[in-house]
Amino acid sequence: MKTFSSLDFDPGQLKDLIIRSAEIIEEWYSTGIRNSKIYRNFSPSDIRCLFDEPLPLDGSEPEKLIEKIRTDVFSTSNFNPSPNYYGYITGGGNHASIIAELLKTSLNQNNLKWHSAPANSEIEKIVIKWICQFINYPDNAGGVLVSGGSFANFLNLAVMRKVKCPEDISNEGLYGATRITVYVSEQAHSSIDKAMDMLGLGKKYLRKIPTDNNLRMNTKILEKKIQEDKQSGFMPACIIGIAGTTNNGAVDPLKRLGDIAAENNMWYMVDGAYGLPAAGTETYKQLFEGFEMADSLLINPHKWFFVPFEASCILVKNKKLLRDTFSLVPEYLQGGQEEKDRDDLMNYNLQLTKDFKALKIWMTFKTYGAEKLKKAIENDCMLARYAGDLVEKSSDFELLAPIPLSIVCFRYIGEKGKFSGDEKKLDEINEKILDGIEKDGRIFFAGTKINGKTSLRINLTNHRRTKEDIDYLFKVLREIVSRIMDY
Amino acid sequence: MKTFSSLDFDPGQLKDLIIRSAEIIEEWYSTGIRNSKIYRNFSPSDIRCLFDEPLPLDGSEPEKLIEKIRTDVFSTSNFNPSPNYYGYITGGGNHASIIAELLKTSLNQNNLKWHSAPANSEIEKIVIKWICQFINYPDNAGGVLVSGGSFANFLNLAVMRKVKCPEDISNEGLYGATRITVYVSEQAHSSIDKAMDMLGLGKKYLRKIPTDNNLRMNTKILEKKIQEDKQSGFMPACIIGIAGTTNNGAVDPLKRLGDIAAENNMWYMVDGAYGLPAAGTETYKQLFEGFEMADSLLINPHKWFFVPFEASCILVKNKKLLRDTFSLVPEYLQGGQEEKDRDDLMNYNLQLTKDFKALKIWMTFKTYGAEKLKKAIENDCMLARYAGDLVEKSSDFELLAPIPLSIVCFRYIGEKGKFSGDEKKLDEINEKILDGIEKDGRIFFAGTKINGKTSLRINLTNHRRTKEDIDYLFKVLREIVSRIMDY
Structure with missing residues (x-):
C-alpha cells in the first residue's frame, strides 16, 4: 500500500x-x-x-x-463583529459559538440520518424547541436549521405549495395545476421572488401589496386583491407577514393578516428572519401580536441571536406537513435500526447533508441564557432609538422611516437642511456619502431606497455596541460628509 | 444605556x-x-x-x-473521522480544515455581496478554479460553493430548467409550459427526484433508465426512451450522467451520454458528488472520459477532497447561464461601489447568506497540495480493491457489484457459502449483520440493496485508512457474524 x-x-x-x-x-x-x-x-x-x-x-x-x-x-x-459595522443585518457572532464551531468541525457530523449523527440530531430538535420557547411559539412545532433566510423562505413556500396545491404536483409537476397566488408587502425580501421562481410558481403570482406610512402591509388593499384574484379564477393560497422588514424593520399587522388568512382558508407564513427574536422581549412582544397564528415561520439565529454564519431556522406548526413535503427515503438511506423515535433530519429538508449547526446555538443559549440575549436585543433597539433621536435633533440629517426595532433609515440634508426639497440633489449627495463611507472604512453601511429616496441605513444587531459607538458613528459620518461637501 | x-x-x-x-x-x-x-x-x-x-x-x-x-x-x-467508519460517503475531515474553520468562524464573513466579504468572494472563485484544474474541466466555468450534493443537484437542475424551458417560467411559472423530461440511470441519487419535485417539474418526468451489469446507464434504452418521449410530445431536455453512484461508485458511459445529449440538443449534467475527484488521478481518469462535455456538474469537497462538512461545488461551463438563473438584485442590496469586476456571489445561488466555505478548501489544497490529495484518493481505491480481493478469496462472503472506485458491496453467504441460493435467508442474515455492526459499534456501515439483494457496503473516502484497517474490519465483521450465527 x-x-x-x-x-x-x-x-x-x-x-x-x-x-x-x-x-x-x-x-x-x-x-x-x-x-x-x-x-x-x-x-x-x-x-x-x-x-x-x-x-x-x-x-x-x-x-x-x-x-x-x-x-x-x-x-x-469586512470585519462585521465590530460594532462599527452597520451593514447587512448581521449578528456579529459571539465568542461561545467560536468554541462550538471549532469542536463541531473536529467532530465532522453529517446529520442526514439519525444514526449518522445521534447527538446532533437530538440537539437540533432541542434548540429548535428553545427557539420556539424564546419567542412563544408552540414548542411542538416541526423545524429544521438551514443556511439562511433565502433558503428558509424557499423551504417554507415549498411546504405551503405542498399543502395548498390541490393536485399531486410532486409527481405531476405544476403543468396542469391550479394557479395559486401569494401575498406579501412591497417591502418583502427578494428571496421570496426567487423562491416563487424556483418552485415554478412564477414571480408574477406573487402579489406585492402596497404599505401604509409605516411601511406595513395595507390590509385593505390585501383583502381587495384577494377577492379580485378569486374572481379571476386564481387560488389565493398564502399570506406572508413580515416580522421586521429588511429596509426599516417594519412589522406587518400580524394579527390582522392571520385573521385574513383564516377567513380565506389560506396558509399563513411569517418571515421573521431578522425581527422575530424581539418577540421574546417584554418591551417589543406586543408589536408581534398574532405572529403565533402563523402556520410556518422563519427566524435567523445568525442575526439576532448573535450566532455566527450560517444558522437559520424554519418552524412549521404542524410538523407532519413539513415531513410530508420533504421525506423521500431511497434504498441506500434505509440503513440503521429504524426505531420509530429515530427521527432523521433529512426528512425535514431538501438538503441531505447538513453539518452540526445546532451546536453553536446550544452553546449560545447555554453560555449566555435567554435573559442576557433579550437584554442584548433590547440594547440594540434602544441604541437605534438613540441614533434616531440624534438624527431628529440634528439640523443636517433627517429620518426617512420609523424605527420600530433596530434599523435606522436617514439621510443627509445639508447644513440646516439647505438641500431639503431638492430630491435629485439629496439622492446624489447621499449616494456620494455611501461611497465615501466605504472608502473611509472606519464604519460600514448598506444603503437602500425608502419611497424612492436614497437612504443611509444602519442595522443594529450586534451585542458589542454602546452609546459611545453611536456617537463615534456620527462623528465619522460628519467627517466624511464634510470631505464630500468640500470637494 | x-x-x-x-x-x-x-x-x-x-x-x-x-x-x-x-x-x-x-x-x-x-x-x-x-x-x-x-x-x-x-x-x-x-x-x-x-x-x-x-x-x-x-x-x-x-x-x-x-x-x-x-x-x-x-x-x-458517530465519529466519522475514524478509518473504521465506512458509512455514508464521508471524507472524514482533515486537520488543516479545522484551523480554517476556527479562523473562519471568528471572521464571520457573509459573502452575499462582494463588499460584505471581499477576501471570501475572491478566494471562493480561486478555489473553484482549482477544483476545475484538479479534475481537468475548463477553469473559466462559473461555480459556487454550497452545502451538499442534494442542494447542488437542485441548483444545477434549476439552471437547466432556465436554459431549456422555452417559456418565461421565472415570471409565468410552469403552469402553461412545455413538459420537459430528464434522464438519469436507475442508480441516481434520490436528491434528483427531490429536485424535480421542488422545481415543479414533477418526479414522473424524471426517466429512470435501467443499467447494464456494471450498474452503468444502458444507453440503448436511453436513446429509445428519448425518441419515445419526443413522439409523445414531451421535450427531452437533460441527461444526467453519474460519475460515481452512491450504491457502488459506478461511472456512467460519460462520453456516450455527452454525445447523445449533443445529438438531441439536450443539457448535459454530471453528478460527480462523490467520484469526480478521481478524474484528476492518472490511474482513474480514463474512467471519466467525456465528463468534460458536461454543461454543468457537481463535486463535493466534503467527500473526496477530505474537507469537513459542509462543502459542495457546482460548476456551469457557461458562467452567464448560472448568473442568468439566480441574479436578482433588490434595492437594499444595491449598496457598494458597483465596479464591474466586483462579482457578488449571491448572483450565482438561490442562497443569499453563505459563510466562508472557501477557506477550508483553500487551506486543504495549500497545506497538502493536489499530488498528496490524489495519492489519498488512489489509496482509497486500492484499499477498496484489497477489500474486494479479500471477499473474493473468502468462502463466506461474496461481492454484489463491481468496484470501479472505492465502494465495495458484498454480503455474507455462510461458511463455505452454505446459504447461497436462498435469497430470503441471505437478506435476513445480512440485515441482521447490519444491525449487529451498529450494536457492536467498533466499525460503522451503511447498507443498501443491489439488484434487490441486501448488501453490506463499505465506502472508502478517508485519508487515514491503511491495509491494517481493512484487516481489522474483516476481523470485527467475522466476530459479529459468528455472534449472530451462534444466537
Missing part, C-alpha cells in the same frame, strides 16, 4: 496550530473591534494578487498559511 | 477556552480514531436525557459546557 497518505498532522501539531490561531483571534478581537478600519478599500484585483495562483501541486507549511490568513485574509475582509 | 450587554468573554478567556478545546480535539483524535467504539448504541431517549431541558434563562460557565461536549456530545456522536 505504498500510496498511503494520511493528511493528519504529527501528534501535538494540530494543538499547536489551534493555539496559534487562538492568539490570532484574540488579536483580531482586541485590535479589530474598535479604533481601526473594519473595511479597507481594496479592489478585486488587489485581492486576487494576494491569493491567485494555479492549483498548488505541493503542500505548504500550515504555520505559514495561518500567518497569511492573519495578515492577508483579515485585512481584506 | 443600562441594558448594554456584550456577550464577549474577558480578555484572554476566549484564548484559554480555545486552548482547552484544542486539548480535547487532540484527545478525540488520538484516542477516538482507532481502538475504540466509534458508535455507541444509545437510543434517542438516552441522548435526550443528557441534553433536554427548558430554554435556559440564565447562563452557564463555558468551561463546564466544553466539558459536557467533551464527554456527552462526543460519546453520542
Whole structure:
C-alpha cells in the first residue's frame, strides 16, 4: 500500500496550530473591534494578487498559511463583529459559538440520518424547541436549521405549495395545476421572488401589496386583491407577514393578516428572519401580536441571536406537513435500526447533508441564557432609538422611516437642511456619502431606497455596541460628509 | 444605556477556552480514531436525557459546557473521522480544515455581496478554479460553493430548467409550459427526484433508465426512451450522467451520454458528488472520459477532497447561464461601489447568506497540495480493491457489484457459502449483520440493496485508512457474524 497518505498532522501539531490561531483571534478581537478600519478599500484585483495562483501541486507549511490568513485574509475582509459595522443585518457572532464551531468541525457530523449523527440530531430538535420557547411559539412545532433566510423562505413556500396545491404536483409537476397566488408587502425580501421562481410558481403570482406610512402591509388593499384574484379564477393560497422588514424593520399587522388568512382558508407564513427574536422581549412582544397564528415561520439565529454564519431556522406548526413535503427515503438511506423515535433530519429538508449547526446555538443559549440575549436585543433597539433621536435633533440629517426595532433609515440634508426639497440633489449627495463611507472604512453601511429616496441605513444587531459607538458613528459620518461637501 | 450587554468573554478567556478545546480535539483524535467504539448504541431517549431541558434563562460557565461536549456530545456522536467508519460517503475531515474553520468562524464573513466579504468572494472563485484544474474541466466555468450534493443537484437542475424551458417560467411559472423530461440511470441519487419535485417539474418526468451489469446507464434504452418521449410530445431536455453512484461508485458511459445529449440538443449534467475527484488521478481518469462535455456538474469537497462538512461545488461551463438563473438584485442590496469586476456571489445561488466555505478548501489544497490529495484518493481505491480481493478469496462472503472506485458491496453467504441460493435467508442474515455492526459499534456501515439483494457496503473516502484497517474490519465483521450465527 505504498500510496498511503494520511493528511493528519504529527501528534501535538494540530494543538499547536489551534493555539496559534487562538492568539490570532484574540488579536483580531482586541485590535479589530474598535479604533481601526473594519473595511479597507481594496479592489478585486488587489485581492486576487494576494491569493491567485494555479492549483498548488505541493503542500505548504500550515504555520505559514495561518500567518497569511492573519495578515492577508483579515485585512481584506469586512470585519462585521465590530460594532462599527452597520451593514447587512448581521449578528456579529459571539465568542461561545467560536468554541462550538471549532469542536463541531473536529467532530465532522453529517446529520442526514439519525444514526449518522445521534447527538446532533437530538440537539437540533432541542434548540429548535428553545427557539420556539424564546419567542412563544408552540414548542411542538416541526423545524429544521438551514443556511439562511433565502433558503428558509424557499423551504417554507415549498411546504405551503405542498399543502395548498390541490393536485399531486410532486409527481405531476405544476403543468396542469391550479394557479395559486401569494401575498406579501412591497417591502418583502427578494428571496421570496426567487423562491416563487424556483418552485415554478412564477414571480408574477406573487402579489406585492402596497404599505401604509409605516411601511406595513395595507390590509385593505390585501383583502381587495384577494377577492379580485378569486374572481379571476386564481387560488389565493398564502399570506406572508413580515416580522421586521429588511429596509426599516417594519412589522406587518400580524394579527390582522392571520385573521385574513383564516377567513380565506389560506396558509399563513411569517418571515421573521431578522425581527422575530424581539418577540421574546417584554418591551417589543406586543408589536408581534398574532405572529403565533402563523402556520410556518422563519427566524435567523445568525442575526439576532448573535450566532455566527450560517444558522437559520424554519418552524412549521404542524410538523407532519413539513415531513410530508420533504421525506423521500431511497434504498441506500434505509440503513440503521429504524426505531420509530429515530427521527432523521433529512426528512425535514431538501438538503441531505447538513453539518452540526445546532451546536453553536446550544452553546449560545447555554453560555449566555435567554435573559442576557433579550437584554442584548433590547440594547440594540434602544441604541437605534438613540441614533434616531440624534438624527431628529440634528439640523443636517433627517429620518426617512420609523424605527420600530433596530434599523435606522436617514439621510443627509445639508447644513440646516439647505438641500431639503431638492430630491435629485439629496439622492446624489447621499449616494456620494455611501461611497465615501466605504472608502473611509472606519464604519460600514448598506444603503437602500425608502419611497424612492436614497437612504443611509444602519442595522443594529450586534451585542458589542454602546452609546459611545453611536456617537463615534456620527462623528465619522460628519467627517466624511464634510470631505464630500468640500470637494 | 443600562441594558448594554456584550456577550464577549474577558480578555484572554476566549484564548484559554480555545486552548482547552484544542486539548480535547487532540484527545478525540488520538484516542477516538482507532481502538475504540466509534458508535455507541444509545437510543434517542438516552441522548435526550443528557441534553433536554427548558430554554435556559440564565447562563452557564463555558468551561463546564466544553466539558459536557467533551464527554456527552462526543460519546453520542458517530465519529466519522475514524478509518473504521465506512458509512455514508464521508471524507472524514482533515486537520488543516479545522484551523480554517476556527479562523473562519471568528471572521464571520457573509459573502452575499462582494463588499460584505471581499477576501471570501475572491478566494471562493480561486478555489473553484482549482477544483476545475484538479479534475481537468475548463477553469473559466462559473461555480459556487454550497452545502451538499442534494442542494447542488437542485441548483444545477434549476439552471437547466432556465436554459431549456422555452417559456418565461421565472415570471409565468410552469403552469402553461412545455413538459420537459430528464434522464438519469436507475442508480441516481434520490436528491434528483427531490429536485424535480421542488422545481415543479414533477418526479414522473424524471426517466429512470435501467443499467447494464456494471450498474452503468444502458444507453440503448436511453436513446429509445428519448425518441419515445419526443413522439409523445414531451421535450427531452437533460441527461444526467453519474460519475460515481452512491450504491457502488459506478461511472456512467460519460462520453456516450455527452454525445447523445449533443445529438438531441439536450443539457448535459454530471453528478460527480462523490467520484469526480478521481478524474484528476492518472490511474482513474480514463474512467471519466467525456465528463468534460458536461454543461454543468457537481463535486463535493466534503467527500473526496477530505474537507469537513459542509462543502459542495457546482460548476456551469457557461458562467452567464448560472448568473442568468439566480441574479436578482433588490434595492437594499444595491449598496457598494458597483465596479464591474466586483462579482457578488449571491448572483450565482438561490442562497443569499453563505459563510466562508472557501477557506477550508483553500487551506486543504495549500497545506497538502493536489499530488498528496490524489495519492489519498488512489489509496482509497486500492484499499477498496484489497477489500474486494479479500471477499473474493473468502468462502463466506461474496461481492454484489463491481468496484470501479472505492465502494465495495458484498454480503455474507455462510461458511463455505452454505446459504447461497436462498435469497430470503441471505437478506435476513445480512440485515441482521447490519444491525449487529451498529450494536457492536467498533466499525460503522451503511447498507443498501443491489439488484434487490441486501448488501453490506463499505465506502472508502478517508485519508487515514491503511491495509491494517481493512484487516481489522474483516476481523470485527467475522466476530459479529459468528455472534449472530451462534444466537
